[in-house]
Amino acid sequence: MNDTPSNQNLNYQDAVTAVEKTLADLRGCPPKEREQLQADIAQLNEMHEKLTSGRIEIVIFGEISTGKSALINALIGRQVAEVDVQGGWTQQVWGTVWSGAGYRLPSLEKSEIVIIDTPGINEVGGADRAQLAEVTARQADLILFVTDSDLNDTEYAALVELAAIQKPILFVFNKTDLYLPDVRATLVETLKGRIDGLIPPNHLVLTTADPREIEYVTEQPDGKTQSVWKKPEPEISELKLLILKTLENEGLGLIALNAAMYAADKSDRISSLRVELRNRQADQVIWTMAATKAVVVAANPIPVVDLLGGLAVDAVMIATLSKVYGLTFTMSQARSLAKTISAAGGIYALGELANYGASFFKLVTGTLGTALTLIPQGAAVGFGSYIIGKSAKHYFEHGETWGSGSAKSVVKEILATTDKNSVMNHLKDEIRQKLKSNRHSKIGHSER
Ligand SMILES: Nc1nc2c(ncn2[C@@H]2O[C@H](COP(=O)(O)OP(=O)(O)OP(=O)(O)O)[C@@H](O)[C@H]2O)c(=O)[nH]1
Ligand SMILES: [Mg+2]
Incomplete structure (x- = not known):
């Protein structure tokens, strides 16, 4: 310098x-x-x-x-x-x-x-x-x-x-x-x-x-020498x-x-704390919303309601996520992003719906026992929301862009790197817990 x-x-x-x-x-x-x-x-x-x-x-x-x-x-x-x-x-x-x-x-x-x-x-x-x-x-x-x-x-x-x-x-x-x-x-x-x-x-x-003390020797007027031990000055x-x-x-x-x-x-x-906190908050929003949707589907087994209502839950999730990243998405912006992601990942694909559809219709008049078999279906739909949430998170993290890829490549990558079983198991647990605590309201209704 x-x-x-x-x-x-x-x-x-x-x-x-x-x-x-x-x-x-x-x-x-x-x-x-x-x-x-x-x-x-x-x-x-x-x-x-x-x-x-x-x-x-x-x-x-x-x-x-x-x-x-x-x-x-x-x-x-x-x-x-x-x-x-x-x-x-x-x-x-x-x-x-x-x-x-x-x-x-x-x-x-x-x-x-x-x-x-x-x-x-x-x-x-x-x-x-x-x-x-x-x-x-x-x-x-x-x-x-x-x-x-x-x-x-x-x-x-x-x-x-x-x-x-x-x-x-x-x-x-x-x-x-x-x-x-x-x-x-x-x-x-x-x-x-x-x-x-x-x-x-x-x-x-x-x-x-x-310094350690040293010996100082002085000569007296009478010729005798005298010695004193003294500390010299520090250097x-x-x-x-x-x-x-x-x-x-x-x-x-x-x-x-x-x-x-x-x-x-x-x-x-x-900045790193902000990233960490946002990350945590975003993940919390995604889990909560995915679980909400899983529970809604498991407790209300009507596929049409699921399709429309499901999109609403995803839109709320995306609007909430946008806030975590300091943005304010309107519901219509959020719905359109949810649609883009679902389309890119084929998340609402007809094939999948048909799969759930058959069992849903069968279970409309179901008992408690059959209602519990809806758990995997609820979890599967919740998993879809989870992927939509993760994809939206990626989008927000990259300043409202898909980064270097496209919506399709991002969703594909997220699907490929997510441990589907562990997410599904977590969602199933959530459903079981919610159904247990809501036994009198939701399941009580389907039993009647
Ligand atoms: N001979 C000699 N002794 C020294 C000198 N400087 C320090 N000492 C002696 O070394 C010993 C340790 O000195 P401190 O100043 O306590 O050393 P320190 O590094 O502070 O030691 P800690 O606090 O224990 O880590 C003492 O006995 C001092 O008198 C020096 O320049 N010459
Ligand atoms: Mg010391």
């Missing part, structure tokens, strides 16, 4: 707009969708606040005991993070404002840098680690990856994952005071090889966040400079890019 400041401002403005637009989209969702997007709305609000206040978040990653917390203390200049010899000290992700950084994003008064401490990467289990990665992907503008020796497998894997997030990473080799100069130089070369292709070599920086100036330089170079562009990526991600989530 070698943006000029004005370019950065432009990107920044774009990002603010993108986040605001996505937020407006989220708020404008129908209540059902909004319910499922609560967490996204909250996160995006936070992102908006972060963006408009110019809060930059630096997240520190690394194995346990590599000195992540010590590094934060050294950068901030106070003991804000708990440091411990025992590994696994930091248990939660938490942040603190780096007020002494002396950096503000241009034109953003309230701009501040927050440093976020995390537990050691081998400390957290799989699920937590995924959550940690997600939090980082969401919040971090800059990542510090801390190690105190050559990388082990876990560290390398984590580094690769982080590099994939596409955010700037500074690679910190801490505890350099523990190595003799030549060993340290060899380690630096090894580490350069490890990060090759993942992190630019000039993003590798050496630190001593919490973190190179890291601090590199952080500030990165922010200076990438500044607004950094958080802008981050926020824009985040908003795009949320937009995708809204």
Whole structure:
């Protein structure tokens, strides 16, 4: 990112707009969708606040005991993070404002840098680690990856994952005071090889966040020597400079890019959730209507009524489906689409009707026992509606077209890929249940 400041401002403005637009989209969702997007709305609000206040978040990653917390203390200049010899000290992700950084994003008064401490990467289990990665992907503008020796497998894997997030990473080799100069130089070369292709070599920086005490020997006026053990000052100036330089170079562009990526991600989530919800709603409409028709046919065994009444049920189903897809089909539009689909699939074919017809006529004066034999016929007609519904769904999903095929090819494909037996069995169950609960009304009538 070698943006000029004005370019950065432009990107920044774009990002603010993108986040605001996505937020407006989220708020404008129908209540059902909004319910499922609560967490996204909250996160995006936070992102908006972060963006408009110019809060930059630096997240520190690394194995346990590599000195992540010590590094934060050294950068901030106070003991804000708990440091411990025992590994696994930091248990939660938490942040603190780096007020002494002396950096503000241009034109953003309230701009501040927050440093976020995390537990050691081998400390957290799989699920937590995924959550940690997600939090980082969401919040971090800059990542510090801390190690105190050559990388082990876990560290390398984590580094690769982080590099994939596409955010700037500074690679910190801490505890350099523990190595003799030549060993340290060899380690630096090894580490350069490890990060090759993942992190630019000039993003590798050496630190001593919490140096071990060393012996200071002083000569007294009387010639005697005195020794005191003291902790030298931490060596973190190179890291601090590199952080500030990165922010200076990438500044607004950094958080802008981050926020824009985040908003795009949320937009995708809204669309996929919308597709998923529509899908579910549409299927529910199809099942309900197919079952209704199956029950109507099973309980009123008059084929002519079925033919006319059946088309009405299908038309209602299609009009309802159109609403799921944000359209408003009139009953006559719906009836005409139902006819097109039935014709394309031969769903009301004479042959089939004749099959049902014979038994229907026989059963007009039927008893309870014979009425139950209408179950397969009801289910067969319900299956027809199911196919009509699925075809209409396809039509609506493709923006009121048959996509690349024709009505005929679509219905044919749906017929070929539907498990007829399982749909029929489901519909038969529905009929049995309805007939049982309506025993006194419907079947009571046919018994009389
Ligand atoms: N010699 C030396 N020791 C250090 C340095 N930085 C940290 N330490 C020591 O390493 C130990 C672990 O430091 P922490 O800062 O707690 O490490 P951490 O990465 O936060 O550890 P967890 O929170 O447990 O994952 C402590 O005993 C520190 O004093 C350093 O630069 N040199
Ligand atoms: Mg810690």
